[in-house]
Amino acid sequence: MAVAPLVVTIGDPNGIGIEIISKAWMQRDLNNLPVFFLLGNVKTIEHYLKSTGIAVPFLEIASPADAANVFSKALPVLSLEGSNSVAEEIILSIRRGTEYCLSGEASALVTNPIQKKRLYDTGFSFPGHTEYLASLTGVTDQAVMMLACRELKVIPATIHVPLNKVPALLSADLLTHVISTAHRDLNYRFGIANPRIVVAGLNPHAGEDGSIGTEEVDIISPAIKNLQQSGMDVKGPFPADSLFHKAARGKYDAAICMYHDQALISIKTIDFDGGVNITLGLPIIRTSPDHGTAEDIHGKGIANPTSLIEAMKIAAEIASIAND
Numbered sequence: 001m002a003v004a005p006l007v008v009t010i011g012d013p014n015g016i017g018i019e020i021i022s023k024a025w026m027q028r029d030l031n032n033l034p035v036f037f038l039l040g041n042v043k044t045i046e047h048y049l050k051s052t053g054i055a056v057p058f059l060e061i062a063s064p065a066d067a068a069n070v071f072s073k074a075l076p077v078l079s080l081e082g083s084n085s086v087a088e089e090i091i092l093s094i095r096r097g098t099e100y101c102l103s104g105e106a107s108a109l110v111t112n113p114i115q116k117k118r119l120y121d122t123g124f125s126f127p128g129h130t131e132y133l134a135s136l137t138g139v140t141d142q143a144v145m146m147l148a149c150r151e152l153k154v155i156p157a158t159i160h161v162p163l164n165k166v167p168a169l170l171s172a173d174l175l176t177h178v179i180s181t182a183h184r185d186l187n188y189r190f191g192i193a194n195p196r197i198v199v200a201g202l203n204p205h206a207g208e209d210g211s212i213g214t215e216e217v218d219i220i221s222p223a224i225k226n227l228q229q230s231g232m233d234v235k236g237p238f239p240a241d242s243l244f245h246k247a248a249r250g251k252y253d254a255a256i257c258m259y260h261d262q263a264l265i266s267i268k269t270i271d272f273d274g275g276v277n278i279t280l281g282l283p284i285i286r287t288s289p290d291h292g293t294a295e296d297i298h299g300k301g302i303a304n305p306t307s308l309i310e311a312m313k314i315a316a317e318i319a320s321i322a323n324d
């Protein structure tokens with residue numbers, strides 16, 4: 001049976017999404033990319049390409065199944081009608097793309113970056129794709145974000161929340177859920193038989209035995225002990241400042257972090273171009289570049305497509321494991 005294509009959302013057209021997918025299509029053979037198509041309003045795409053001078057041929061397709069027929073000649077575009085604003089088009093692209101994955105017409109969802117505040121201002125009530133996709137796919141627990149590059153996988157337990165709210169949001173239940181979800185997906189999505197998971201502390205020196213903060217003693221250690229008793233290879237809490245250097249990275253498969261920047265700074269420092277965002281705990285496969293909309297370079301022709309290309313490669317790898 002033919003493998004279903006990847007569906008790529010339009011993301012925010014004020015950013016670099018259309019530029020990087022155009023470049024990814026142009027480099028499809030070099031990178032041995034699977035068939036993919038772009039889901040967005042064809043007029044938006046035409047306008048973007050004309051105004052930025054990007055010369056990529058594209059062809060409109062009527063359904064995901066047509067993508068394979070045109071992929072060698074042009075970037076397949078499935079046009080989205082029915083949106084009255086850019087924000088509606090961005091959200092509709094994510095929703096329709098998810099539906100194609102749920103129905104099996106697409107093998108995985110690869111999302112282009114969205115400018116979150118622009119969507120919040122129109123009433124979008126989810127912090128980002130991660131939570132929106134959980135809602136669209138009927139997942140009621142917190143969705144789990146993982147950032148991965150070839151050398152490191154990191155998982156923030158709390159995501160898009162103000163830093164001063166993090167301590168109150170941390171609980172043994174939340175950590176148990178995040179670590180169990182990570183353990184399960186590392187196993188069945190990534191084929192890691194018995195994932196080795198480490199957990200960072202929240203405070204300097206992982207709290208120095210309760211002298212520099214008590215979250216490690218009260219919340220993080222009890223969660224780890226529980227998971228160890230159920231047979232998982234989970235260790236910590238470790239001081240976060242010495243968890244990400246080369247030798248430390250070699251000792252685990254994934255690191256659970258307590259908040260967004262603790263996780264993302266490490267990966268974006270190690271491999272900004274090759275980092276990929278993967279949502280765990282969903283019934284569909286979803287990946288994304290690790291970077292944002294990069295509006296400061298919109299239309300300049302200098303956007304690097306590597307992270308999107310890596311997101312496509314990882315989506316295809318996970319889809320092939322799921323099909324085994």
Ligand SMILES: NC(=O)C1=CN([C@@H]2O[C@H](COP(=O)(O)OP(=O)(O)OC[C@H]3O[C@@H](n4cnc5c(N)ncnc54)[C@H](O)[C@@H]3O)[C@@H](O)[C@H]2O)C=CC1
Binds near residue numbers: 020115305
């Ligand atoms: N998955 C998603 O939808 C994500 C969305 N965002 C959104 O993106 C917006 C901008 O976020 P920032 O923090 O400024 O991060 P950013 O990643 O958009 O930009 C940070 C810096 O990196 C550069 N950069 C990013 N990607 C690049 C690429 N492919 N090639 C060359 N240079 C690149 C930018 O030009 C900028 O100087 C925010 O509104 C945020 O919400 C941020 C991260 C992920």
Ligand SMILES: NCC(=O)COP(=O)(O)O
Binds near residue numbers: 127128129130131264
């Ligand atoms: N900083 C990562 C990020 O913003 C991605 O969020 P999401 O839209 O994938 O939930």
